[in-house]
Amino acid sequence: MKLKIINPNTTASMTAKIGECARAAAGPGVTVDATSPRQGPPAIESHADAALAVPGVLEEIAAGEAEGYDGYVIACFGDPGLKAARELARGPVVGIAEAAMRTAAYLGRGFSVVTTLSRTVGQAQDLVDEYGVSRSCLGIHACEIPVLALETDPQARAIIQQACKDALASDGSDAIVLGCAGMADLCHDLSADLGVSVVDGVAAATVAVEGLVRMRLSTGKLREFALPRSGR
Amino acid sequence: MKLKIINPNTTASMTAKIGECARAAAGPGVTVDATSPRQGPPAIESHADAALAVPGVLEEIAAGEAEGYDGYVIACFGDPGLKAARELARGPVVGIAEAAMRTAAYLGRGFSVVTTLSRTVGQAQDLVDEYGVSRSCLGIHACEIPVLALETDPQARAIIQQACKDALASDGSDAIVLGCAGMADLCHDLSADLGVSVVDGVAAATVAVEGLVRMRLSTGKLREFALPRSGR
Amino acid sequence: MKLKIINPNTTASMTAKIGECARAAAGPGVTVDATSPRQGPPAIESHADAALAVPGVLEEIAAGEAEGYDGYVIACFGDPGLKAARELARGPVVGIAEAAMRTAAYLGRGFSVVTTLSRTVGQAQDLVDEYGVSRSCLGIHACEIPVLALETDPQARAIIQQACKDALASDGSDAIVLGCAGMADLCHDLSADLGVSVVDGVAAATVAVEGLVRMRLSTGKLREFALPRSGR
Amino acid sequence: MKLKIINPNTTASMTAKIGECARAAAGPGVTVDATSPRQGPPAIESHADAALAVPGVLEEIAAGEAEGYDGYVIACFGDPGLKAARELARGPVVGIAEAAMRTAAYLGRGFSVVTTLSRTVGQAQDLVDEYGVSRSCLGIHACEIPVLALETDPQARAIIQQACKDALASDGSDAIVLGCAGMADLCHDLSADLGVSVVDGVAAATVAVEGLVRMRLSTGKLREFALPRSGR
Amino acid sequence: MKLKIINPNTTASMTAKIGECARAAAGPGVTVDATSPRQGPPAIESHADAALAVPGVLEEIAAGEAEGYDGYVIACFGDPGLKAARELARGPVVGIAEAAMRTAAYLGRGFSVVTTLSRTVGQAQDLVDEYGVSRSCLGIHACEIPVLALETDPQARAIIQQACKDALASDGSDAIVLGCAGMADLCHDLSADLGVSVVDGVAAATVAVEGLVRMRLSTGKLREFALPRSGR
Amino acid sequence: MKLKIINPNTTASMTAKIGECARAAAGPGVTVDATSPRQGPPAIESHADAALAVPGVLEEIAAGEAEGYDGYVIACFGDPGLKAARELARGPVVGIAEAAMRTAAYLGRGFSVVTTLSRTVGQAQDLVDEYGVSRSCLGIHACEIPVLALETDPQARAIIQQACKDALASDGSDAIVLGCAGMADLCHDLSADLGVSVVDGVAAATVAVEGLVRMRLSTGKLREFALPRSGR
CATH class of the missing domain: 3.40.50.12500 (Rossmann fold)
Structure with a gap:
């Protein structure tokens, strides 16, 4: 099982810390990779910050789909882009909040x-x-x-x-x-x-998405969360 | 009074139609300009579409502040970016939904x-x-x-x-x-x-924001909707 | 456009003040008349006061229909008689609360x-x-x-x-x-x-009802808010 | 114990029927009188009807206080005037709805x-x-x-x-x-x-108000439901 | 009319006090018996206490059905076993909370x-x-x-x-x-x-169940609250 | 990690099936034991069934505490006895609903x-x-x-x-x-x-309690869910 933890801000030291905490929470045999968008706000402290972080989060999801990840965590307490990410990913996506x-x-x-x-x-x-x-x-x-x-x-x-x-x-x-x-x-x-x-939330979301993948549960893809027509 | 109506999608014909409807609803002496972001999805039909439209909406707000608009309408029924827009604008912002x-x-x-x-x-x-x-x-x-x-x-x-x-x-x-x-x-x-x-909603939001400006009412700027530290 | 602002209490000085505030909020070309019932409580400070003010409010609405008003404001923060007024008026009725x-x-x-x-x-x-x-x-x-x-x-x-x-x-x-x-x-x-x-609320309701009239929106008259069988 | 059942409409045959049903529901030793306002709508089928019935209901309450009733029922399913009646009565008031x-x-x-x-x-x-x-x-x-x-x-x-x-x-x-x-x-x-x-509801309210009186429970009179300053 | 007041705890002095208060609240001609389970917690101060008291409460209901009671009160403020009791009794059951x-x-x-x-x-x-x-x-x-x-x-x-x-x-x-x-x-x-x-609540529930019996109202027995297949 | 899955009914074949499904859902290194109460209803299809099953569930929790289990699942969709079980257990307890x-x-x-x-x-x-x-x-x-x-x-x-x-x-x-x-x-x-x-729910609850134990999270024991004074 391969999980991708996305830190929506671009502060690398925070991404590293998040990765460590997620790995500490994951069960045996689970690969956990932590990433952050190439560009966007260094911290998310406002509605505008959150909004501007989302396109980068969605790029990470799209890349993750190509890379074969089984599930995703969005690691910011506002859960920015969570519903959009569920449209783009085949596997489950969980926000830390x-x-x-x-x-x-x-x-x-x-x-x-x-x-x-x-x-x-x-x-x-x-x-x-x-x-x-x-x-x-x-x-x-x-x-x-x-x-x-x-x-x-x-x-x-x-x-x-x-x-x-x-x-x-x-x-x-x-x-x-x-x-x-x-x-x-x-x-x-x-x-x-x-x-x-x-x-x-980082641990809780990692454990939750690991559990969903293990139980073979994922986002319903036949309705609201189907891949958008605009593809990506 | 000068109002800016932002069509969050990039389809120019829809922006023109929205502008006409907003102008028809506005009272005498109100200038109504309709715009859309330079880039983004041509239509908003998913959570991902909405998320990707928001950065362009916020650019239009920021530009509008420089241009001296008194109030704004976000003219997509999902009200994308409404809270972030309220952080960036001095005057009122109203979504059509x-x-x-x-x-x-x-x-x-x-x-x-x-x-x-x-x-x-x-x-x-x-x-x-x-x-x-x-x-x-x-x-x-x-x-x-x-x-x-x-x-x-x-x-x-x-x-x-x-x-x-x-x-x-x-x-x-x-x-x-x-x-x-x-x-x-x-x-x-x-x-x-x-x-x-x-x-x-285009008419309703235009009328609402015109009324707010006339009554000198605007977003509270001392707390959640203060200009973000990240400025813009 | 002709709007009638009804002060549900019978204190004339308050009616005058309400009229001034409503006129100050209305847009160009809107006639605003303020009235109060011929009899009823001089101030509304209890459920009983509100209840006893309502028949007078409804008389003012009925008179207003004969006088050709396009919309009404009920200018007491308890919105006394609002639903009944919507039954009797063809145009929109808005309470200040x-x-x-x-x-x-x-x-x-x-x-x-x-x-x-x-x-x-x-x-x-x-x-x-x-x-x-x-x-x-x-x-x-x-x-x-x-x-x-x-x-x-x-x-x-x-x-x-x-x-x-x-x-x-x-x-x-x-x-x-x-x-x-x-x-x-x-x-x-x-x-x-x-x-x-x-x-x-006086300004807000005046602006709201002006906007409804301008957009040609009014109370749905086919169901709950149809003119009562008891006429008036 | 003496209870007054108020039929808010002015149709005497309905008042009589309501009185019979209330008496049938009351316990031994309870006097039940049914009345209706001297004037008002003969039936209550709209918000306006209900509003116009309330002043008569409140007159019946005020009279009931002079007559020494222990509790009241408002016998129309819209419970018209219930809160105002609670202000005016010392004893409990219950609506049939x-x-x-x-x-x-x-x-x-x-x-x-x-x-x-x-x-x-x-x-x-x-x-x-x-x-x-x-x-x-x-x-x-x-x-x-x-x-x-x-x-x-x-x-x-x-x-x-x-x-x-x-x-x-x-x-x-x-x-x-x-x-x-x-x-x-x-x-x-x-x-x-x-x-x-x-x-x-006529039976249910009669039984409820009888129970309240028997338990010596009544409307709180120190705050919202105190006798209004306007007295009556 | 014969009512059974069940004190879910096994403290006899409390059962006696509850019985007195219930009898004081009941109307003329109503027999009120107070009982408690043969075994169970002496006081109910936790979820576990409440859970362990319920089987005894249900035994009292079942016995009450054989004894011909018209209605029941469960006299503990957590209303333990109320829904189950409604399944087992023909007549109404009311909790004191x-x-x-x-x-x-x-x-x-x-x-x-x-x-x-x-x-x-x-x-x-x-x-x-x-x-x-x-x-x-x-x-x-x-x-x-x-x-x-x-x-x-x-x-x-x-x-x-x-x-x-x-x-x-x-x-x-x-x-x-x-x-x-x-x-x-x-x-x-x-x-x-x-x-x-x-x-x-003891008085309130006694008065309520007495009223229900007097009005011939009882639990709906055709659906959720039908006698369980497991009988008892 | 040692988890106890409690089937609140006494049907052994169902307990066996539940145990299999729980073990299939658990991660590597987790011991999963399924049990059911010594006595109680063979199936839970009513409020009374659920109520009568709870004492047995609580006995299983109490026994489990002596046996050193880290967490518990209550495997009936009504989650019978869940709050009481949380009082008695040191580790987390999760219901399948x-x-x-x-x-x-x-x-x-x-x-x-x-x-x-x-x-x-x-x-x-x-x-x-x-x-x-x-x-x-x-x-x-x-x-x-x-x-x-x-x-x-x-x-x-x-x-x-x-x-x-x-x-x-x-x-x-x-x-x-x-x-x-x-x-x-x-x-x-x-x-x-x-x-x-x-x-x-059996899989979901097993995965959930395993995750809670792994994250060292458990029921707050300082307030409502403290061990009852009545001990056990």
Whole structure:
């Protein structure tokens, strides 16, 4: 089984980190490759950023189809281009927001999302509604750390950990969902420190798409998600 | 007042038609210019088409800001790039789906949408949910005419008229919403033939954005829809 | 085009103010007349007040039909008698609560309503649900100023302004909706002071009904909103 | 215990029938008086009819307060004036639509409403949403018999019975709710013929308000439903 | 009329108290017997407790059918086994949570639930959603008193009263719903002290099932709630 | 990793089939044991059946904790006892209905459920609502084959296949969810015949719990799902 993890932004260090976390989550015998578009925004922190990242994501899907991948992960918490990617791919495509939130729904009454900038909270709320987890999602909390500062700000981890603690207390939640692919490497340490399950979407989506491929399940291709007439 | 109507597809004849319909709807003293992106899909009939049209739409917004437009219409029934456009523009931006559906909500218990291909029905349903008109939208009906065939198929109007009649009967609706900018020119004739109000989103969005500008109302720019840090 | 703005309460000074605000919002060539019922409550601050105002509103609609008006606005934030008015009028009828809330929905993620007495908040919440703006309406805030005191209390404007500031901060909203026709004249000053869009329903409804008439759209008259058998 | 059943229309024969059905449902020791407003529409078949009936309903409530009634029923399936009546009365007020629908919710997965004219279906749907029974209400069916024809049309009962049968089959429902006070006398015969529970709102509301009075429960009078400042 | 009130836990003193409260609420001529299962948990404070109590509840229903009861109340605020009981009984079965919440919905804009342990709040929220009272239920508050301590802790009543006061203030509610059958005896005193209606589910369910029997209404037995093939 | 798959009914042949399907879905290195309660109903076709099966399910969980299992699957489409099981287990517990429905949500716009008897459809609808997949679940269809007849009726597979075809056509769905653990072995053949993804909950839940264990995610044990005071 060969999975392609697409980081929609063009920051190579983040792509490498995402690849590591995805490989750590994958089962034995699964090949996991992480890539990012040739061009596009270096970080996705607005609706415009997300929109401008999508054409590159779709190029990666199209290339992946030629390369023979069995399934795909879109590794940005806004799940940019997810429906379009499902049109273009034969195999399953999973976004990290949907996987993280659906996975967290197995863990109790509800979860809190801890994300980067407050301007992205609305987008996360839209996804909560779209994915049907509004009863499970008890709060979305921004820690006001820009995406790329996750890698450079020495205080980032402490700030995120405090935001998680505050979220657990105010929301009465059973688990934390990390609201950015750039937080993937913090997952296990945060979980140990907080004493609750912390869901990283990169791992959750990798595990989900691996499971779909193993069960031979894929996007319905006879209707809305058929290959577009415009081909590609 | 100067409004820019953006046809997200690159078919010039459709842009011209949209411009005419928008001008016919605008009030006295309002300048209405219709444009389309320099490149992108010639018709938008899939999630991938919509995604690939958005960067061109955003370029038109950015250019419009330099050109001094007071407000914008995105003239494709999927409202592609609407939120990103709101980040980039100082003045209001209105999509034709949201304007058509909110306008139709003033006309009675509910409306039926008549659109082009059935593969776009899911996207229209998503917008119904997002715009809060699920109680008002009583049905979404595809007539299986591709977007560009609206201009070339001599039977298109008859097929659409029949789809409207069927929708009114099956949904028990008070009005029809036309689900494609390419149907804008059919609006008044259909209304006369059917005996009910028929809402064209191009007109509805032009009237809506003109009203917003007149009332000096615009997108909140202090939070989610602030100009992105990535500028443009 | 001739529009009739009906103030459901019988306070003439408020009717005059509403008329001024509606005329200021209307486009060129539109005649705007403001009236109020011959008898009924002087202010609408309860369900009973609203109920007792409706027969007078319907008389004004019936008279308006004889007088040849093209459309109507019901200028009280509870939209009293709106559905009944739609049965009686040939042209469109718009309430200021529905117009204000649907207009504010174009302006970003969400809005806050600032209204008069807390006992009216439940009614406003009912309208939020009915008009499908529950995702957009982020809060409803009472400033505990009775309707008629809006015209006499020298501190009214300062209290309202503070309530708007508090609402914006607590709700994280992009715009303010004024929850009483009696606040219409404060709209532009408040907007300037607060730095966000402030939506006055009188203006929003006048603009909306003008747009409907211009687009030749009106209430569906074949079903629920047909003229009642009891005529009038 | 003394209960007042208010028939919002002015048709005396219907008031008499409603009184009989209410008395048959009341427990031992409960006095039940049925009245109707001095003036107003003879039947309620539109939003305008309902609106014009409300002032008379409120007069009956005000009179009832002077007469010392412990509780009230509003006996029209649109529950006209219910919230305003709750402001004016010290004791509980129950509408027959809310009582019928909440009572039917105890009887299984769901119920079907069978009502008079199709133009009233929208109003019934609004009440379903307001009363929180949208999961239980599986369908609303009109039999196109005007309210007053229920008493004069010899075929009325047969038509209603067939409409009930059709509703049970198409909705897969567990019970029928009769959607008009004028059908109250048909309840037990229909139930016997159909073999399912048939809920008459007049009985259900009488039983509900009797229960509330017996438990000493009444409308909260400290907030939204306090006596209006305008008194009466 | 003969009603059976089933206390799903096995604590005899609580069964006795429940029986007294039910008898106090029942009308003249109604026989009310209170029982509890022969074995099962002494208190129900978790999902597991509730699950383990259900077989005993169903045995009581089956015995009740042989004994000729006309209707049943399940007297635990989680309504354990309610749907299964409806399959087994010919007459109506009412849970105290559904009865309390539907009854409280007649009393104004909304109510607050005051319950025992915070770990049961999620279960109460599930019932709020299932019974369609999410607009009416304005808050669920735990006072952290275990079920059996309601009978032994001398401070229990004071703590509950304070929790009710806090709930009324924070939720802006019109009534209180007591979230445990073990609080039934506090109902009238709390109401007197708080000055608002306080709904005890034991009384509310007894009154509701008495009303259903009087109106000859019962569970639909032709579909989902037919006697199971496995009989019993 | 050691997983325990609990068949809540006591039919050994079905337990064996479930075990085979779970093992086929599990990844390398995962031990999968299938068990069923010592006593309880042989098939679960009613609310009462489900309720009576739960104590046995909980005994299996408690035994599993002593035996050192890492996670559990409850293999009946009603997910009986799921929340109680989460209280008793340290590791994750997944029901086959929730896993099947959440997994199918990755596959397109929506899915259809094909289940056994129509009397179970209501229960499936309740789970759809609880799990937040009401937008994705486009229909629930009974084929009227009792659970145990799945193993003995030679026409069962043909009837199910036809029900799937009908469901796909009427619902316009992208995938099928099999609504009974007893259909698990039909999954791959049905998928091949129908040309769409067919989701078996036994496989989906096994894959889901394996993924949760691999990611070290489990039920939050600090609140609602803490081990009950009553221990076990």
